[in-house]
Amino acid sequence: MSSPPASPAAAQPILPDDVLEDIFLRLDGAADLARLYAACSNFRRVISGPRFLRRFRFLHPPPVLGFLDFFRRNSGNGVFRPAQPPHRSAKGALALAQAADFNFSFLPDPGSWRVRDARDGRVLVSRGTSMTACTAEVGVGFTAEKLVVCDPLHRRFVQIPSIPSDLAVSAGYCGTEEFRPFFDPIRQDEEESSVRVICIVQSKSKVGTFVYSSVTGNWRYATSLDIEAYEWLRLPKLMRRHYAHSCFYWADFYWKQMLVLDTQRWNFLSSTYHLKSRGNTKPLWTSRHL
Amino acid sequence: MAAPESGDGNNGAARMVTLISSDNTRFEVEAAAASLSQTLQLTILDGGGGGGDGIPLPNVDSATLSKVLEYCIKHAPAAANGGAPNATAVDRAELERFDNEFVNIDQSVLYSLIMAAHNLEIEGLQSLVAKKVADMIKGKSPMEIRRTLGFPDPTPEEQAEMNAHMLEYGWAYE
Known part of the structure; x- marks a missing residue:
């Protein structure tokens, strides 16, 4: 099997991209893929293709590398808790902890952001006005809140537009209600680069859902629930x-x-x-x- | 070649078709076996490939075609049974043994098989050879992968890139 190839022509056959993909999909996981990536520029091109990566991740769900602990209110940024040995992702988790910037120093005015959610390598942070009692004045509160999706590993971020005041008003909110943004996970048949953010907004009488999609670039009011009849929902x-x-x-x-x-x-x-x-x-x- | 009648034909002898390799060798096989190829299936359903006509395969040489047909003949009965719901464990173990043995071949033959399986769209064979190559490169370093696949030694630039990658992605290297 390990005999040297007889002729250079036979030695380096040009396999079509879909054949290469077919082979690479049968590897064990990300480490194999990373080493293959380094082996040859043609492989690198195939491996970095979005279609291939989507198929690969479908067959090999990315392992959990750790958690971003952001529950403590006054800690500002989150604290990354990497998987520890003997967990099989411990090596990758340590590499991520060293390579990524969980202080978000790549964001403008780094100290002012609050982590709201983290999922699939992305972190949702927000910055805005503090919660005040509901006033008639629209423009402070969640409609003025800045939302940013960031990638602490590659130190990149994308700003998401704020929820438009007129949309909030037409849905029956004054814009200063309790506001909780979080990611809606991207499903397997969707573009990996797309982002969907859900905002739950709660007034005294109802809970509403605003949804942002990077595909449309817009917010929409998706659904709401009248909570007056539900005592238990008053402190969600x-x-x-x-x-x-x-x-x-x-x-x-x-x-x-x-x-x-x-x-x-x-x-x-x-x-x-x-x-x-x-x-x-x-x-x-x-x-x-x- | 005298495969036993699997009972799916209505009239005695199984229908035969002729395939012609790039170097003009003629292979006569049961239509059921040749039909494992998605590419050939339509032609055969249309009644082609019979008698003196034959189906020319300009991209497949006779050595490779004979190997491909060996696979098809072995797998045709199970495929005809619709994935073989009534296949016994013994049958399945036998096919598995055959498959393992089948890809235990010289690398140049393996590459020809990959291309033939791809061109003829023989699903089972495609995944069998892809898995074989994947198994060959699993767990190997970039340099070992190059050697396994018979690539020339890297240029100094490529070598530098490989070293840089190793530093950056240390977690992927044991």
Whole structure:
């Protein structure tokens, strides 16, 4: 097998790109791909193609390298917690921790940003006015909040336009309500470079959803929920957000209630669950569309 | 070549087609085997390739074509059974053994097979040879990958690039 090639012509056959892709897709993971990338410029071209990368990531979901801990209110920036040995991503995690800039010093006025969400190598940060009581004056509050999506590894960022005041007004908000932005994960059939940000805005009477898509470059008002009938929803900022199967979940364990945002249909769902601890019964869910 | 009748034909003997390699060698095979090639399938369904006509394959030489047909003949019965839902574990193990043995070949033959499988669009063979090449380069350094694939030694610039990459992506190198 390791005998030297007989003739140079046979030695370096020019394989078509789709054949090379077919071969590279069968490698074990990112480390193999990285070494292959260094081996030859033709391979490098094929590997960096967006179509190939999308297919590769579909077959080899990127491993978790760590978490960005940004829950502490007064810490300003997040703290990256890399995977530790013996986790198999520990090496890559350490490399990321050394290479990336989690102080976001590449942003203008670095100290003024607050981390709002992190997912798939991107971090959502915001900077704006502090929360004040609702006034009639539009232009302070979430409609004036600056949102930036950044890539701490490559030290790049993209600014997202603020939610337009007239959109907020037409949806029935004054613009100063409680505001929580987070990423909507990009699905497998979508362009990897695209970004979608969801903003949950809460007034006294309702919870609304604004959605930004980098494909349209615009915000839209997606759906809302009248919360006056739901006592448990009045303090949703205390609830942690979860994501699975294109839905976001906020569960309140005291009230045994759950709010679900379905991002395929763009509607809210309220759900009651009963955790039965006796016997081997499973949690029972009842739900209704709103 | 006298493959047993798998019972899918309505009238006795299996239909045969003739394939002609780039160096003008004629190969007579069962239509079912040749139809593993997506490229040939339509021609064969249209009734082509029979009798004295033959289907010319100007991109495939006789050595490679004979190897390709060896694969097709072995895999045709299972393919005819629609992915072989009623295949026994023994049948499947036998095919697997055949596949492993089949790609245990000289590198130049492997490359010819890759191109033939690609041109003839034989799905199973395409993934078999792709997997073989992937297995050959898994876990290897850039230099070892070049040597395994028979590339010439890198130029000084390429070598410098490889070294720089190794420094930057140390995590990918054990």
